[in-house]
Amino acid sequence: DAAEKGGYEHYMRKEIHEQPEALRQTLAGRLDVDAGNVDLDVSFPPGFLADLEEIRIVACGTSYYAGRYATQLFEELSGVRASVEIASEYEFGAGRTPDRTLVVAVTQSGETADTLGAIRRAKEAGARTFAVTNTLGSTVTREVDETAFIRAGPEIGVAATKTFASQVATLAMLAVAIGRERGALAASDARSVLEDLQGLPGAVQQVLDSEPQVREAAQAYQDSEAFFFVGRALGVPVALEGALKLKEISYDHAEGFAAGELKHGPLALVTPETPVLAVLTDGSRARETMNNVTEAQTRGAPALGCVSAGDAYDTLDVSFNVPDVGIVEPLVANVYLQLFAYHVANEKGRSIDKPRNLAKSVTVE
Numbered sequence: 001d002a003a004e005k006g007g008y009e010h011y012m013r014k015e016i017h018e019q020p021e022a023l024r025q026t027l028a029g030r031l032d033v034d035a036g037n038v039d040l041d042v043s044f045p046p047g048f049l050a051d052l053e054e055i056r057i058v059a060c061g062t063s064y065y066a067g068r069y070a071t072q073l074f075e076e077l078s079g080v081r082a083s084v085e086i087a088s089e090y091e092f093g094a095g096r097t098p099d100r101t102l103v104v105a106v107t108q109s110g111e112t113a114d115t116l117g118a119i120r121r122a123k124e125a126g127a128r129t130f131a132v133t134n135t136l137g138s139t140v141t142r143e144v145d146e147t148a149f150i151r152a153g154p155e156i157g158v159a160a161t162k163t164f165a166s167q168v169a170t171l172a173m174l175a176v177a178i179g180r181e182r183g184a185l186a187a188s189d190a191r192s193v194l195e196d197l198q199g200l201p202g203a204v205q206q207v208l209d210s211e212p213q214v215r216e217a218a219q220a221y222q223d224s225e226a227f228f229f230v231g232r233a234l235g236v237p238v239a240l241e242g243a244l245k246l247k248e249i250s251y252d253h254a255e256g257f258a259a260g261e262l263k264h265g266p267l268a269l270v271t272p273e274t275p276v277l278a279v280l281t282d283g284s285r286a287r288e289t290m291n292n293v294t295e296a297q298t299r300g301a302p303a304l305g306c307v308s309a310g311d312a313y314d315t316l317d318v319s320f321n322v323p324d325v326g327i328v329e330p331l332v333a334n335v336y337l338q339l340f341a342y343h344v345a346n347e348k349g350r351s352i353d354k355p356r357n358l359a360k361s362v363t364v365e
């Protein structure tokens with residue numbers, strides 16, 4: 001067991017640190033940056049993408065947040081209306097056009113019963129189905145029309161970490177591929193997204209190199225009453241994922257919000273005992289988010305921010321530096337939130353790799 005953990009005390013921390021390599025594997029051989037093209041080795045029937053009306057993502061847990069990140073990428077890069085649904089809530093619904101819909105299951109294991117159920121309902125309605133998964137030969141790969149593997153390598157920790165990053169990177173490549181094939185994305189725009197993706201492993205490594213700063217923050221705030229995570233746009237799924245990670249492994253009360261919603265309710269919970277962690281990067285409308293953070297600070301809350309390189313918010317209590325990688329900056333910010341969750345839980349001596357009541361793969365509905 002110790003040997004398998006490669007010198008790390010927990011699989012989770014090992015897997016957090018494996019992210020640069022996992023991302024390199026995810027991207028390997030798939031990008032033609034100069035041409036602004038992506039090759040995911042998937043094919044669609046002739047005319048399908050041109051007629052595509054809607055992409056609907058179905059997923060659970062962390063994969064749902066990866067899917068939520070991707071909806072914005074599909075709308076921006078593929079020029080297709082996109083939505084994400086919690087798999088157990090998914091129904092095809094009236095007034096839809098299944099033959100012009102792509103339903104994408106995002107599932108690390110490829111075995112989650114809720115996600116498989118959603119895919120079966122989509123197929124029954126007549127939609128084309130697609131899986132984004134880490135697991136070769138998994139059930140989902142046998143049920144869908146097409147699969148893209150995220151190639152993150154095995155993940156043992158119950159709390160998903162590297163698979164989230166690799167799922168988002170794969171979905172970003174899929175968004176570019178579809179956008180290019182539909183003629184919705186110019187080569188020059190695609191190129192800049194692909195350059196950002198290429199910069200991901202190095203950017204994540206820089207975050208990992210800052211781990212002592214995150215550990216210090218975790219030690220300083222670990223005894224707080226609750227933790228709130230906020231962001232806008234691509235920062236929203238990251239805020240939600242940051243809160244999920246912390247609650248899963250530390251058992252502390254943590255919630256994620258769209259930053260603009262703070263004032264519509266959650267602000268009533270804010271006190272000096274509730275730190276606010278904010279995503280303040282490209283793609284997450286940082287300035288507006290910071291205004292909401294300031295509202296929380298006015299009520300005494302400590303504020304920690306993941307801030308784009310080059311920006312500075314002097315009023316933050318803690319500022320984590322996020323390297324400049326455009327629309328994947330929120331994904332890099334997420335690595336700070338993973339480390340924060342890990343160190344809070346570790347300080348408390350929690351069962352990090354196997355949190356109480358949770359399973360790695362849930363095969364019941």
Ligand code: G6P
Pocket residue numbers: 060061062063106107108109110111112115158159160358359360361362
């Ligand atoms: C379980 C795990 C989560 C995971 C979710 C979806 O609840 O504890 O970490 O995000 O299942 O799993 P999947 O394999 O479908 O991505």
